[in-house]
Amino acid sequence: MTAVDVDVREAAARVLRSVETVIDGKPEVSAIALTVLIAEGHLLIEDVPGVGKTMLAKALARSVGGSVSRIQFTPDLLPSDVTGVSVYDQASGQFEFKPGSVFANLVIGDEINRASPKTQSALLECMEEGQVTVDGRSWRLPRPFMVVATQNPVEMDGTYALPEAQRDRFTASVSMGYPDAAAELTMLRSREARSPLDDVRPVVSLEELEAMIAAARAIYMSPSVEQYLLALVTATRGHPDLRLGASPRATLQLSRVAKARALLEGRDFVLPDDLASLAVAVLAHRLLPTRQALGRSGGTESEAAAEVVRSIIATTPVPRA
Template sequence: MSASTDGQTDTAQDTVGFDVTEAHRLASDIIRNVESVIDGKHAVVRTALTVLLAEGHLLIEDVPGVGKTMLAKALAKSIHATVSRIQFTPDLLPSDVTGISVYNQAERRFEFKPGAVFANIVIGDEINRASPKTQSALLECMEERQVTVDGSTYPLASPFTVIATQNPIEMEGTYALPEAQRDRFMARISMGYPDESAELSMLAARNVSTPLADLEPVVSASALQRMMASVRDVYVSPAVKEYAVRILRATRDHPDLRLGGSPRATLQLVRAAKGYALVAGRDFVLPDDIDELAHAVLGHRLMPTSRALGHHQHTDDLIRDILDGILDETVVPQSHASGA
């Protein structure tokens, strides 16, 4: 499957980032474009763009009808790049995702027919309605940006990101995502219900047609690659790196968590914070950026113990406790030192 010229251009310029001002301006353009479709969800849109710029994959989880797929489509349409959509269903096969080798009788050889994953932005709609076998077809794609079929490896387009939606696992006809796949998503966000004014605006704007139909790209794929390069250049001080590591180590030692964050989670938390800083117009990361993203990056990776769930403690509560505990540990020694 071929991609557009913007999505496939591989020049030296694509690997050189913009300055912070230009990258921030383009990020603001994308946010405004998406918000013309998604009403009253600025924080959600900003986090979604942060994940895209940080070269991660995004999981959007919420009940049906709150705009999960609309957000994924709006973000994808804001970038002039190749986009494919996979509707995950119980009968979807792994080969529908990755591709399949087909025998060409005329040439007497097998030819690879690329699957839907061969695009810059892949929208996986209701990913947890497919079987675990089909869900696992995305593991290599998401981690290594490649597909291996019948012993041959095929690289994916650059940039490449998966934006998947899922319904809560309590809903009928869903399968829980494997831990290995959840860990490959940089962040999980929830849309939530719109407030009253946003819902009224939605009724007025969509009285005749959906605004998504008129949405136009505001950034090319090559410009997106340069924005991603700018994210890589954002400075992270040793103190901020240590703070991120302490948070992840605390998740592994917490008595109410039976599964803490992996080293991949540490890498992705820092990388997401760099993207968040760039969207905010900074070329350096603050500890507040780590705090702001901790719930989105860690919430879907952690598994509370049955005792914690019995006491109605969920991952957000435990992450908040961890952040507060690390803050207290940091503040107390400083106060003693000043008193000495």
């Protein structure tokens, strides 16, 4: 096997360093965000308010060249505000398409579950097909294209549960969690005068990002590792603790993020560890646990689903070289 392009690895390292100047003490979350970006996926960040969800999304967006758009999801937001609308031009006597906020390389959807399901659904075509259809005509979105959405727990006031079809389009879901004491003290001392976001500048160009994406696509996955991937995903479909298992889309997206992880670690082949380490982030948010599983876990749906995925990883045989 040949080594991956050193310049690509250095570009990825620059993005991580840039994001970590803003997000203190969360290197694993920053790494997953970059991995999803290189895998041409979409990221969902779920947690309570004030732990840095939007800061992570903004830091990633500002670290990469290209256009950035931010959508604040509210109950009165309309689908046309997201996708765009056709407006009649009196001078020309024709309808002219006015692009919505989704027309950008990286779209930040802040508090996505505060908008109605109808408005949330405006992103379905965008995230899956990379295009917008309005009044029977389709417009391509810029490439590369990524949605980084934040949401508050559904138990909080003023939220709507994301539809299953919407959750399935997010490649991975992560939780920020509270920072440890040392990271919070650093944040307290360093952010008195100004926000670290003010100093974030693009550290990779769109061309470099496209090179990273192309390099990730070329990463090799052996037949035995492919079988391991299929075993993890299909185990969710007949599991007694789940009402809904992972879709074929989940299989494809777990493969892509595993290849992106291999690229970031300097390999041109995927290991079973790549799949196992990312399975919870990629699969758990798509699954629906049974009431019995929820009762045993004593937590939320996402926590119960994560427990099931971890049990599947622990009981699925790992292929040997």
